[in-house]
Amino acid sequence: MTLPPKVKTPTWLLNQQIKHNPLAYLDSIYKRYGDIVTVMFGSTPFVYVSNPLGIKQIFSNTKEITDSSIFFRDPTLTIGQQGILEIEGLVHKHRRPLLMKTYHGERMNASGLKICEITKKIINQQTIGKTFTAYDIVVKIILQIAIEIVIGLREGERYKKIKHLFTSLMKYEESFLYDLLVKELSFARLDLGRWSPQGYRNNLYKKILQFLYDEVQERRKQIDSSHTDMLCDLILACDETGKALSNEEIGDLLFLPIFASRDGAAHSLIWCLYWVHRLRDVRDQLLDELDGLGENPDPMNIVALPYLSAVCNESLRILSSPMFMLPRLVESPVEIMNYELIPGTVLIGNIYSTHQREDLYPEPKQFKPERFLERKFSHYEFLPFGGGARNCIAAPFAIFQMKLVLATILSNYKLELVNKQPEGHKRFDDQCHPRSGVKMVFHGRR
Template identity: 50%
Template sequence: MKLPDGPKISPRSLGHQFETNPLGFMDAMSDRYGDIFTITADSAPLVIVSNPEGMKQIFTNAKEITASGKLNQGGAAIVGHNGLLALDGLPHRNRRKLLMSPMRGTQTSTYGRHICKITEKVMNQLTLSQSFLAYPTMQKITLEVVLPSLFGLHEGERYEQFRQLFSKLINYARSRWLEISLSYPFLKRDLGRWSPWGYWLDLQRQFDKLLHAEIAERRQQVDSSRTDVLSELVFAADETGQPMTYEYIRDLFPSLLFGGQDASATAISWSLYWVHSIPGVRERLLEELDSLGESPEPEKIIALPYLSAVCNETLRIYPTQVVTFPRLVESPIEVMGYKLDPGTVVRGCIYLAHQREDLYPQPKQFKPERFLEKEYSPYEFLPFGGGVRRCPGEQLALFEMKLVLATILSHYQLALAHKTVEKPKARGVNYPPASGLKMVMLGQRPRQERSPQLVTSST
């Protein structure tokens, strides 16, 4: 086997470079080694591919290159041992199908109006003429948006309990304290809730208690009209035809929560940055939104071509996944002219694929027009990954992103608090603005500037 060229680097150094400047590291590797290279940081070589044809080979040769769940076991302490990332084969296909049906079902006018309403509620809490951090503000919105789709909860005591607990869980999962505990096994000891690992376990126990109570109520009071993910799972069968166990149900939620809040909040924050940084983008978006007339339905808003192009360009520059989930070579195969032996780990680099000059001229520039002028293949534009590990919440995420952005632009006047160039910073697998994106609330958008209003204004 002759592997592609690449750097030989220690795991510690690799981790440090990814933590301090991950995208810069990827850019440097691409500049030096091209669109396929090998990172040798431990016993198993890691081949990184950013060529669209190479991506296609990785995703379509499923027998030779498997999306093995065992490669994702490092995150099991956070996302669960029975979650989608850890499963393979029939169990993975079965539970992925169970999740996708209810998430697609939320893309309705009713849920769209809920997204707009939550966005206005959170934005109205901001102080006029005061600065605020866009990223944590978008996190508040996306957390309240995801609760109905996942759990069917809109209000009430248990809704508040879940909302507050999820905020703690998600923030602590991204904290330095938990990272240290996971890095050093001897620190994974339950010394009470005041110890780093003990606090994490206490949060998980609180989640178990709430979820157990909610599942028990669903089973006692059957409501066939509910379409949320939890209701679907409570009465679903696993791949053997048996009812889903509590552990199976519970472990499917962490990755959905992290993606539903962190990934969506990251994408919306970057869209706000670009819209308010590049001359003419905001004005063109408002002109398109205003063309819909009075109180447009969510379905019409999400179909707007320039709004879609802005969201796609945001996801191109900083995709929700920088690299695909790892794949394992199970039998000898040739990828881009290199023969890879079993045991080799392969990952597609989505970020580098989106930075290709041959596909996206001036790739560092924010140019939504490129998505109006050309249709890209799923191996050229893949912000949510590809193959069997493609994000199951992709359509819901885009639905939410468009409506939140449209609501904010139509109802409020914002400005960036400073002119410095925003840089991404790793937060888990996401890369939000390093500063949190400081903006200023200038006030409501004057009515004489907007003939239409989003549907929430009349509800």
């Protein structure tokens, strides 16, 4: 085996640098070692690739390189292990299209007006002249959209309950206490009951999954094939053997599409709001394009706007969410960028560093939407949602939603950034979100 250059930083120090200043550290790694590099975790080599050719080779060698679910299972949880990330092989291949149905084609298009209505309803609740944290508002919008599209719940007690449970879990996992104890201290990862840090988290997971299981059971009694939510699709679907999916299987499959609203969609949209309100020229050009559609434009005309698309793509590029593709495992000898890798090697596509390549994106630290109007990038050069069999199932919907929420806010309301200094970032898992949550002032309607 001939491994790519090895990072010489001790593992403990590398973990600290990645945690506290991930982007600067990734930039320094790329500058020193190049676009394929090895990090040793114990005796296991993790090879990070940010070269488009290398990423293409990872996607192409599907027999030698697999997307094993062993990387996605949470050992601290004993429930919810039949989700789309935990299953693999033929089961994964069969279940994936069942989930994707809701996020594509006519189903997605039909949700356009609903997305705009939810956005307006929540923004209208803001007080003129008052400062608010944009992250909190965007999470509300995205979570409500997700619950309606995935479960089909509208306003009411059950809607309020599931929203409260998901919000509680999101806030807890982003809290200082969870970050300090559970992520840093191994003994804190033990479930010692609901009053222990890990026990409290597990209890929230159990409540959410039990809610989903009960909702599936209740919906089976009154199933209506005309419904367009993911829950109904899964109840009516059959597994790879022709049998109906169990309540537990459906509940586990529903969890990630809702929870991911925080991870990908909200973080990406917050950064987009930040850049558009920080750069006046970008905002003015975007408003000119939006205003050209007239009052109450059709959502499908909005998402087709070229400059809006370029702004959203540039936001996803400059600070990709997530920073890395899901890990792949080398199962049999394979050559990647002239390096012979043996079974047991872990391969990870480095999305952030790929998006920062100067040969692809000149002046990569600058927010320049026009680059997406001047050139079309391949799936190996621009990959904000990963790629291959494990890419984000909701990627088309995430972009669709991002455009409509951003366009609705800009077209109808006047917002202003509170902090004139550049926004800092902090790491959450393999993503970076704004350190302050982006503080803004609401100045009313346009």
